[in-house]
Amino acid sequence: MRADALLALLLLAAPTVLRAQDLGFDVHFGSRHGAEFTARSSSWWSSKVLFDSGFSDPVPGEWDVLLIQGVLPDPNVRFQAARSGGSWVDLDVTRGPDGRFWAKGKFPRKAGPVRLRALDAGVAGESAVSIYGAEAFADAPETPAPSLPPSRGPVDPGAKPPLVHGRAEWRAVPPVNPYSPDPMPWRVTLHHTDGRYTTNLAESLEETRFIQDFHQHGRGWSDIGYHFLVDPLGNVLEGRPLETLGAHTLSNNEGNVGIVLLGTYHAPKNDQPTPAQLAAVASIGRFLVKRFGIDPASLKGHRDYKQTDCPGDLAYPKLPELRAAFGATAPVPSARKPRRVRVSPVATAPDWDGGQSRPLGL
Ligand SMILES: [Zn+2]
Structure with missing residues (x-):
């Protein structure tokens, strides 16, 4: 079967609504992607706000999910975010033992810049927090761009794959849904x-x-x-x-x-x-x-x-x-x-x- 005919078949066979794939808008704060701050235990008279990003640069589209990820050594930090004109929303934090974390908040679907802050929720001592990235997105079906494979060079089914550290070694969990086949990448x-x-x-x-x-x-x-x-x-x-x-x-x-x-x-x-x-x-x-x-x-x-x-x-x-x-x-x-x-x-x-x-x- 010709590769383009095969592709057409695969597209027909694919579920009609695919989960959003890579739909995120990068969120920049003052043209910076990410942020760093120090988490320091606050006193009763001082502010509980450890960090305030101020409003981000404009986000180019409507969004209803904000996602941040980075390194959070002290688990007793709370994250909140607000869209301009909206109220503060708590982000749910998921954190590994090495401090890598991601946090997510759900918002009404709208456009607008976002402001992020971190609050002292029982911080002990002092630690450096890094937010590597922030993204805003809305779930939507993916519309594949019309793109057909160019002509191929010779194909060698016996080509030796590179040595890899397999999924079992990093303790992958199974996929949530069955994979969609994509047998002849181009x-x-x-x-x-x-x-x-x-x-x-x-x-x-x-x-x-x-x-x-x-x-x-x-x-x-x-x-x-x-x-x-x-x-x-x-x-x-x-x-x-x-x-x-x-x-x-x-x-x-x-x-x-x-x-x-x-x-x-x-x-x-x-x-x-x-x-x-x-x-x-x-x-x-x-x-x-x-x-x-x-x-x-x-x-x-x-x-x-x-x-x-x-x-x-x-x-x-x-x-x-x-x-x-x-x-x-x-x-x-x-x-x-x-x-x-x-x-x-x-x-x-x-x-x-x-x-x-x-x-x-x-
Ligand atoms: Zn990328």
């Missing part, structure tokens, strides 16, 4: 997580589990949105299974493999993509080109599809060299040799933390 999109810039594999596994929870229960998606996650050490982690429809690029998820860099490659955090990380992305790309005949020129950044910082000002300029590497036949040397990981049942997943594996308990 394009690739690069993202950043706008999250933690991890410094070892244990952190990357925990961060990936956190992102799955954030995507499933924060954004309301079926599973983690991306197909591959690449940490700064060059470790590749398996996201949503390849050959299933991703949830990372609004209206353009069909045939699209999502690769995400762990970290925030944008001001003010300015994490740097590492050579090992770029080599790992290149190895995934070379595999995709060989396996599916994908045109290396089809590699884009998320911002090529939508108004977003993603994948960040520091990662976006790497796209030309990545496209060249996707099409190259010679292997790009990796600074670090990934180890082959056997996918094992969740109950017997290897401990990643020197025998002290700890589920996030989310």
